[in-house]
Amino acid sequence: MAELILKTLTKVYTQAQSPAVDQLNLGVRDGEFIALLGPSGCGKSTTLRMVAGLESVTSGEIRIGSKLVNDLHPKDRGVGLAFENYALYPPLKVRDNLAFNLRAHGLATKEINRRVDEIARTLQIQELLDLKPAALSSGQKQRVNMARAMVRRPAVLLLDEPLSHLDARLRVELRTEIKRLHAEQRFTTVIVTHDQLEAMALADRIAVMNEGKLQQFDTPLEVFNHPANEFVAGFLGEPPMNIFRTVVPDSGRLVIPDTDFVLLITPAVQKLVGSRKELKLGIRPWGIRVSQTQTDGAVPGVVAVVEDLGDETRVGVRYGEVLIMSSIPVTRRYRPGLSVFLHFNEEDLNLFDPTTGERLSDGSYPPTPVTNEAGHKNEVQAPVTR
Amino acid sequence: MTHSRSPLAKIGKGLQILLLLAYAVFALFPLLWMFIMSIKPDSQMLTTTFIFTPTLENYATVLHSDYMQFFFNNLIVSVAAVLVSLVVGVPAAYALARFQFKGKEDIAFTILSFRFAPEILVILPLYLIYQRLGLYDTYFGLIWVYQLITLPLLIWILRGFFEDISPDIEAAAQLDGYAWWQVFLRVLLPLVKPGLVAAGLLCFIFAWNSFTFPLLLSNNVQTSTVIALRYLASDTVHYGQVAAAAAISALPEVILALLIQKHLVRGLSFGAVKG
């Protein structure tokens, strides 16, 4: 176990115009679990493969522990990698798959068996040891894949999209297992994923990447609640954050042109807006309250879509090209065509510069609501009672 | 991979290239030699190896001889054989790829097995029948028997190409209001066109190369492959002309081979290995 440091790590493929990974700086503490999160092609897998030594480094440094590993052979870096497509050795039994690395490093058979049995117990794959990979289900393959990465007790454990090929039920199950396993074993772990839920659930910190560049590196809640820019805001959250362009005709109002959308803003917010005439407004569906009664600052609209999804209802109101979705407690009340009012929770407003996409911020706003299990305040949504 | 910087790895790399070059010499030198001979005048044939006065005389002689007649015979028979195979084989390949029916695999294997029956075994009875039916020494007779070479190959290659097309596309076109044969003509055929071209060319090459069939089932209507060999057996050997004849016969194939390189693996293995 060790810390992992990436310093201005860059990868340029010869044919490509722009770098696959661009000046990436990242420090992973000993025992920390971080996620590289981003859409496909954002450079997250390339980063992971550079750390593993499967991809050469164009410039920059990779340090594991305090050792520079740029030019080290993959087998000498002390990393374990769980491949996205499992990459198990098809002709070998599970046991031999797990023992491959230990044998290559010349461990005694007795020690190999002990280690294999131990990791098999941890990942609950004891009864699979004498099977070949093709006989395994995808969930089992993934467990073996992880076991193979962990059996060598790596300094850094690398997980490449470990859950992406599993069905929903297995995904949730294995996600919990990984989280628990990390809590117990505290491997320094880097997970690559495009699934923001996975990143949020598992990681101590999330590094959001796009087009080879690091967008934000922070704790899940911070990334979720205070996205550094429009990209991060749009990428995290399901259903996605409503992000749309508004103009500021005069102080104190945000407007979608040619529609009924007129949002009154407080001086505090106006201060962030400054003298801009245009900006991107982002608000998560849970930050909007829907009602049939007008209150101060409510935006009128007509219901376009209603989705009843069991534990929640989603109501969509259209303003020209913009469909604003809100998520509210289950209710039978709303039907398309109904006139309603949308109340925007000020704390949940995210303002982005329309050209750079950067978050407008004075450094302090808004405060992060933090609570613990003893009591909770700031409930965005009233508890559902039936 | 990125990790081969040790001296041992460098030696290995050098050895690898050396061995490859050795094989390249073995594989290519004979062809080069054929070309050298073909541009060597008869007078210098026995006295020189690499240094001589190049000439196109051998080619001129061959091109003005009756060899060209045999060259065109070969062309006619091979092209016609491929065309017949295409007309008959494309629907068959489609049926074997898509439809589910009784005896499907048996039919497919029967067709394939023709390719692997000893040619002499086929020729012996055909020789008699061809003479009875007046097919001996005719274009038609050769075109028909060439089907043994071209048809199994074409059907098995194209079957793979048809199988590569998602069945959804076919279903979509049917739902769009087209009968199954219209779907076949308007949607599927354009999609397998690359495969069609590759398979057709490969069939042509094999038909062109055929030796045993024209040797034994034809006499005056002869192909260049057979005739080239006879040149060498004749009493007054003009080696340069033999080499030129061989080069002329080999040239179309070398060009075609380069064209279909991408699909060659599939073709050579009857679809067993997808390259």
Next chain:
Amino acid sequence: MFWGREPALSITEVWNAPMSTTLSSPRTPPSELPRGGSASKDSIAHARRRRFRPYLVLAPALILTIGIFIPFIAAICLSFTDYSLNSSDVSFIGFDNYLSMLQSSDFWHSLWITIEYAFLCTAVEMLLGVGVALLLNDENIVARFLRIVLIFPLMIAPVIGTLIWKLITNPSVGILVGPMRMIGLGDFKWAASPDSAMFSLVVVDAWVYTPFVIILVLAGLRSLPKSPYEAALIDGGSPWFVFKNLTLPMLAPVLLITLVFRLMLSLQEFSIIFALTEGGPGDATMSLSLQAYNRAFPFYGLAEAIPMMLFLWALVYFVSFILIGFWRRAQQRAAGVA
């Protein structure tokens, strides 16, 4: 793959899954048939129409090939007669042709030659081909160049290839005479001597067909999944360890199918032998095909030739049948099923 199919692709998985199950077991009853019950009359007619469609589409190809199948049956019939090309009366003589074949030393000699030829050619080509393919599976300029041009010997007619080798080894104009003399083999006679005729044949056959092996094996190598090798890189296995434990088992199906093709064709090779030695000198390279040819044509013994060819045909099928069995098992093993 043929002879047992690959699993379908993921997108069309649902659609294809049932298809591939029927495909792998050719004798499953056609699934388009209604199984009784409450299917309406119309739908039965509909199903019947659909059922005949494939045969309709296949018919031309079948007619054409069956047209050639008829002579094959004729051949079997002829083999029970004393038919020959130079006499007009034919009588039924039962198994005489077969019995005399089995008693003839020519036949056993030719059978031995056939097997020797096939074994030597296949062995040389497989070893050389696999070796070269492994060396070629790399990105360097020589490999890239060779990958393009190595198919030339395979593409030109084997007879033309043989012709070229005849020129090369020709004692008066051949390029090989000088070098051979230098290494003390000045009087090496190639195809002209019974001692070296088989060697010469193998050289020519290997020159023509090694590229075939290379191309298939190379394709096999390139279709191997990359990620297990990356895993092995991180795990740190030695090259030999990786080759033995990963490459060889995963490549086995391609190796076997290549072997099948080469054995089947070299067992019945005719044109190279005919062009280079015509079975000679004497009967030093008189394989079954040549033997049958000689009986049937110069000596008019058509009916005697047919049993030999039937025997050869049976041999080819027997060998390939066994090897295909191995191939199927290797496929499963490579996929990790068995």
Next chain:
Amino acid sequence: MASIQLSGLTKFYGKRRGVEDVSLEVGDQEFLTVFGPAGAGKTTTLNLIAGIVTPDRGSIRIGDKTVDALEPADRNVAMVFESYALYPQFTVYQNMAFPLRSPKHRLPAGEVEQRVRHFATMLRIDHLLDRQIQALSNGQRQRTALGRALVRRPDVFLMDEPLSHLDAKLRHSMRAELKEMRGQLGTTTIYVTHDYLEAMSLGDRVAVINQGRILQVGTPEEVYFRPATVEVAQLFGDPEINLIEAKIRSRQSTSVRVQALGEDWSFPITPEIGSALDKLPGDNVQLGFRPADVTVGVNGNASLHGVVYSFEPLGTKSVLTIDSVAGQRVRALVDGHRTFQVDRRIEFSVPSASLIFFNPESTRYLVRSTRTEGDH
């Protein structure tokens, strides 16, 4: 416009069951979602209706005619394939116009042009009409496939997982757009999906199918709040519903005391629940409750105890996995602002109104409190 009637549809692929005895009625202009996991028989059902696959048994009516003997081209249904099945050699325009140039649906060139443009505009792909299919993103391909189906104005729409290959963000917005568009089209639609959110959001009714058999057909509220079987309950919701075995210790008219999760607890019941429990053969009952309904550590009056096994924040919500006293794990969906330490002891409770009762032997639905379905 037409209704659809499937009766006793059965299709085996060799020994493998595609669907068995599927009977279903879809009303005119109804939007029915068919929901189930991979390999449940959803696509087979669509293929049977479209005529791509012939049934072993059973019959299909579209409108007032039986279509069993009709070729796919003659059934006047349009289908959106999961793979999109676009013609790769054509442009977007040619793909969308293809049905209108067929012998069956041929229209004059002018009208073809007008219709293609109309629907392309509606789907916001009008600027892509001259593009080759290879040059399109997944979302654009999906819209093109939808467009090709829409131009036909068929009797019936069949949609096979049209959103499944889109990324999560696009899937949410396309779902909402599709739902908005539904109203404008008014064509009978069968929509296949493995995403329960899609099934509930889009469907007037949901047909839940698994292993070739229909498990339940009902409104989204019915299948979510009154699942016909434990299996149906497990298919809806993420994380999955909690299922526990309970032993009834004692019962009054308005409350019941059970042993479950290793503890004794009691909760109030309605008369309806009471009479359903009376009909049970033994003392055992299976209880289901959704993670969102679990309340954790409030007011000190929680009746159940456990240890935090794992805590996964998801933003607005977090998943809390609790090791109960009996060792069985319970998942709770808690507010995103709360944090929990692994291995800490906590208390939790399950509101009685959220409990779904199942017969433990047949795993069939018994009863739940009438105050459900979000009547607030």
